[in-house]
Amino acid sequence: MQLAVSTVIFALREPDRRAVRRASAEDSRPILSLPLVCRVRDPYDGYWALPGGPLRAYEGLTEAAARTLEETTGLRSAYLEQLYAFGDPDRSMLDTTDTTHTPGAADTRAAGTPERTASDRERVVSIVYWALVGQEEAARARVSQNVRWLAADTLPTLAFDHNLIVDYALWRLRTKVEYSRIAHAFLGETFTLKELREVHELVLDRTLDPANFRRQVEASDAVVPTDSFRTGGRHRPARLYRYNTAIAPVDLGPLATTTTAPTTPEPTTPAMRSSR
Amino acid sequence: MQLAVSTVIFALREPDRRAVRRASAEDSRPILSLPLVCRVRDPYDGYWALPGGPLRAYEGLTEAAARTLEETTGLRSAYLEQLYAFGDPDRSMLDTTDTTHTPGAADTRAAGTPERTASDRERVVSIVYWALVGQEEAARARVSQNVRWLAADTLPTLAFDHNLIVDYALWRLRTKVEYSRIAHAFLGETFTLKELREVHELVLDRTLDPANFRRQVEASDAVVPTDSFRTGGRHRPARLYRYNTAIAPVDLGPLATTTTAPTTPEPTTPAMRSSR
DNA sequence: CCAAAAGTGTTTGTCCTACACCCATGA
DNA sequence: TCATGGGTGTAGGACAAACACTTTTGG
Numbered sequence: 001m002q003l004a005v006s007t008v009i010f011a012l013r014e015p016d017r018r019a020v021r022r023a024s025a026e027d028s029r030p031i032l033s034l035p036l037v038c039r040v041r042d043p044y045d046g047y048w049a050l051p052g053g054p055l056r057a058y059e060g061l062t063e064a065a066a067r068t069l070e071e072t073t074g075l076r077s078a079y080l081e082q083l084y085a086f087g088d089p090d091r092s093m094l095d096t097t098d099t100t101h102t103p104g105a106a107d108t109r110a111a112g113t114p115e116r117t118a119s120d121r122e123r124v125v126s127i128v129y130w131a132l133v134g135q136e137e138a139a140r141a142r143v144s145q146n147v148r149w150l151a152a153d154t155l156p157t158l159a160f161d162h163n164l165i166v167d168y169a170l171w172r173l174r175t176k177v178e179y180s181r182i183a184h185a186f187l188g189e190t191f192t193l194k195e196l197r198e199v200h201e202l203v204l205d206r207t208l209d210p211a212n213f214r215r216q217v218e219a220s221d222a223v224v225p226t227d228s229f230r231t232g233g234r235h236r237p238a239r240l241y242r243y244n245t246a247i248a249p250v251d252l253g254p255l256a257t258t259t260t261a262p263t264t265p266e267p268t269t270p271a272m273r274s275s276r
Numbered sequence: 277m278q279l280a281v282s283t284v285i286f287a288l289r290e291p292d293r294r295a296v297r298r299a300s301a302e303d304s305r306p307i308l309s310l311p312l313v314c315r316v317r318d319p320y321d322g323y324w325a326l327p328g329g330p331l332r333a334y335e336g337l338t339e340a341a342a343r344t345l346e347e348t349t350g351l352r353s354a355y356l357e358q359l360y361a362f363g364d365p366d367r368s369m370l371d372t373t374d375t376t377h378t379p380g381a382a383d384t385r386a387a388g389t390p391e392r393t394a395s396d397r398e399r400v401v402s403i404v405y406w407a408l409v410g411q412e413e414a415a416r417a418r419v420s421q422n423v424r425w426l427a428a429d430t431l432p433t434l435a436f437d438h439n440l441i442v443d444y445a446l447w448r449l450r451t452k453v454e455y456s457r458i459a460h461a462f463l464g465e466t467f468t469l470k471e472l473r474e475v476h477e478l479v480l481d482r483t484l485d486p487a488n489f490r491r492q493v494e495a496s497d498a499v500v501p502t503d504s505f506r507t508g509g510r511h512r513p514a515r516l517y518r519y520n521t522a523i524a525p526v527d528l529g530p531l532a533t534t535t536t537a538p539t540t541p542e543p544t545t546p547a548m549r550s551s552r
Numbered sequence: 553c554c555a556a557a558a559g560t561g562t563t564t565g566t567c568c569t570a571c572a573c574c575c576a577t578g579a
Numbered sequence: 580t581c582a583t584g585g586g587t588g589t590a591g592g593a594c595a596a597a598c599a600c601t602t603t604t605g606g
Contacts, residue, residue: 001279001331001333003277003279003401055277055363055401057277057365057399058365059365060363060364060365061361061362061363061364061401082360082361084358084531085337085358085361085403086337087331087336087337087403088336088337089333089334089335089336123333125279125331125337125403127361127363127401127403164530164531167529167530168529168530168531171529171530172529175527175529192558193558193559194557194558209595209596209597209598210557210558210559211559211560211561211596211597211598212595212596212597214558214559214560215560215595216595231604231605232605233556233557233604233605234555234556234557234604234605234606235555235556235557235558235603235604235605236556236557236558236559236602236603236604236605237557237558237603237604238557238558238559239558239559251451253443253444253447253448253451254440254443254444254447255360255440255444468585469585469586470584470585485568485569485570485571486584486585486586487569487570487571487586487587487588488568488569488570490585490586490587491568491587492568507577507578508578509577509578509583509584509585510577510578510579510582510583510584511576511577511578511582511583511584511585512575512576512577512578512583512584512585512586513576513577513585514584514585514586515585515586
């Protein structure tokens, strides 16, 4: 039995030069992408897989996720949260029959995938994290021959059950963007409300009303205005905002104190309240 | 390194005869309780702990949770979901200095706690599940000398980090009751809306408006009316309802297909929608 | 001046809350 | 018949969606 920690790393990246031809030329908005590692061992040899590796003796789970994130991309994430533990006995031997995986995978493989060192077919329980990386941070991601960033919604067949895992992480990201305040993790230190809205639009894949978005964000206290403005467009400059660190970013309940988040009680949604 | 699976099992149980004296006599509503196992080994010897045990070679994680649940209580749960994986390196050696744990614990211990068979102080990663058990099911729970049901909100100091785990499970239960439809799992096959409302009130610890609760539940399609009525009170009989199995009970996203839930797309919350 | 995006105001509809009110039953 | 809870109606408030409108810049 092996215990591994893997991470689904999301970032908004400029579209690849090769892939940009498909669209109508000037649609060059960032694309929700994630880095994958090409396997060089027998189970799923040549397939892409999530970055990860075995848990070391004296490190915590979150620590291990941050470490593998740094090892594969050279980056630190602005947001890191546990996703789910996958441990079905047969998840090492799923359908290899599907051959729709990227053909270029075979020639990019190299030595040193950190995942799985023991004998094959051994059972692996994976504790999976998901992470968000900022734009500037993602721009200077380490390039490597067997690490590649792929678009999240047009993935090939991945190794093991990693397609299911990415789908679940995507679902969690989209769900959480709607009710929590994590979209800023995709941006830099300061940002305009238009930029923040575009992150929401890219993640949720639909347009949002600028006026209503502005009001909703301002009412949530998620951001605080600065005195700076973003100029350069041929229009009125937009005010820059900064993420409000005084409020807990997410709802982890009692677990919020054990992570990096400051302790702040979550506002309860009023619903059918009465006396008592 | 050990990998264990533990489960936080919730049920609404009649208050204990001994504990009923504290209240003003006729407040005998059910109490949110969970079964705990008394440890008989050195780390936290005599303390109460969550039921669980090592993951077996050929069983899935959910399978292991259901098995330990059956082994400690003899029951099957109406709801079972993964909670979190706890794996900090130092969580086997937390504060033993606190001695506020129940004094009667020492004399109820017996041989055969299923948890942890290897040498002490070894690192343990626990994948924790949480479960809901129906009222009738909970009433015929197996009694044992080193298994006892304790009230969820007045727990003593538990072994390891199990207090934190129970707090988190409680928070998840309360959060999920508000937006999902899991409260029926505490009840039997059929139930009145008053009974379902009382479950919500007990879990959330506040009263709810009966009229609004009725409308909200009926609008959510969570239950379907039957032709039977609950008679006996000196008032108009109440219609019995049944849980609507045609709709997925919770939001597990892509993971819903891997569990027992039928495949039904989750209705998205409309918010700031526009064209595209 | 004009185009374009920043930012504000306003209407409309929907949902929740509180609470008044009728209905049906057992004693 | 009356007390009790089952079940319905409805006015008021909060909030989101849609969209008209004003403001401020670059060309």
